[in-house]
Amino acid sequence: MSAPIEVLALTKAFGRNRGIDDVSFTVQRGEVFGFLGPNGAGKSTTIRLILGLYHPTAGHVRVQGRDPTSDPVAVHRAVGYLPGELALFPRMTGRQHLDWLARGRGTTDLTLRDELVERFDAELDRPVRTLSKGNRQKIGLILAFFHRPDVLVLDEPTSGLDPLLQDEFDHLLRETVASGRTVFLSSHELDEVQRAADRVAIIKDGRLVLVDTVEALRNSAPRTVEFQFDHPVHASDFAGLIGVEVISNRDGRTRLALTGPVGPLLRVAAGLEPVDMTARPADLDELFLRYYRPDAASAPKGDPR
């Protein structure tokens, strides 16, 4: 069976410095794939290409093996979509939107709709213009999920949702992929992706800079190790250790970023007779900030906080 979403050498040009350039990734069946990047990096552009709303300048998109621009009926039947900037008809209620979409999709089984309305505590009977952003977002989520699509494409799904509902949303994602369906979600927030996604792609300035599992990222993310000495030590004492970088070294306090195994570092440090040591767990924030910064190639210097 074809992959739920396959993007190959995808390019969309809108003129200078916009659009996306040579983006490739494959989303596997049954995973939550996080698409992370700062605002304006090309997340929504990629999503519109996946849905066939945009036509690629070069490269191609396949959703379950089909081209969304030449075969929109099959692709749209399989996909539930939440736009990044959700627009609804202001005078219509959530229920009217849902009824309309159910007709348009020929969905007759509305049990999931009712269940989601209950879980998200959505207000369906007021005109959407009277609803808060969060309450409109709930309707958008229900619109994307209620017809049980095989593939969910969600652009910034939790924007405007309070933490309790974000939790409920995470559960919904887990249930969705547990039933063999697939979720592609974009976000500019690391927390959301880290919590919900199995794999993550990072896009910056229209180019993909990384695709990996969250697990592997966590393993490769730098841990911070700090030693306290009662005598001055030199940063050069730690030179030559692989995956170790001295962040600061002042007044006998030495802070290091560690991406490799901890053993060799401990052996060197032990020889220097430290009086105290603290270690902080992997920090994905630090890793992502490296990619987010304008000068992505260089590792951060000093404490970012």
Add this chain to the structure above:
Amino acid sequence: MNHTVALLDLRVRLRPVIGYALGLGVYAFAIVALYPSFKNDTSLDQLAQSSSTLMAAFGVNGSLTSPAGWLNANLFNNFVPLILIVLTVGYGSWCVAGQDENGILSLTATLPTTRGRIILDKSFALAAQAFPAVLVTYLCVLVGRGFDLQVSGGALVGTSVAMLLLAVDFGALALLLGALTGSRGLALSVSSAAAAAAYLISSLAPAISWLHPFRFASPFYWALGNDPLQNGLPIGSALALGATAVALLVAAAIALRRLDLH
């Protein structure tokens, strides 16, 4: 699909459609009810004959006080097409380009349907929106028989069909321009300007000789040039108006397939 797209647009546009139909109905009824006060006013006809070019610019040709002349001068040669075209051009520019600018077209564009089918539905909605106002006007003029306004029933139907097709033509032009450019403002302004130009060409052609050969370029000429209220709508004119709408809407379907939507 069962016309889901058309039904959504019609639901959203229900207020303007009812509003325009009521407004046109009130106006048409007033014109009809005023006829007995003017039908013997020969000075009106003298005025019309004395400055025929100026009168032509307002859509007045020939007698003002005959039943057909009165209705043409006050309804069918100017006000009715104007209002209908405002309605259809408004919808035509909103239903693709305007909805895309609002971001709301993505609801429709991600349904399991083709873009050609979306245009088909929106074409249906376009005609359906002009229909109530045309029908109300038709009924008001029928009521006019009680006010000494005798016009042939068949000719009135022909004139109403001409009004509907004329309005659909310019709505279809707006829809096409919206599907080509994605810009509601451009679709609205260019098709409004085209309607104004077409109106002037058709209404002034009888009075200004150098404009005369250009009258065939104007849908107004096909709709009104033969005075359908007096002579009936020629089948060829109806076909020309209908074919124009079909051609514009087919072009819109092709254009929408190429348009990047948001």
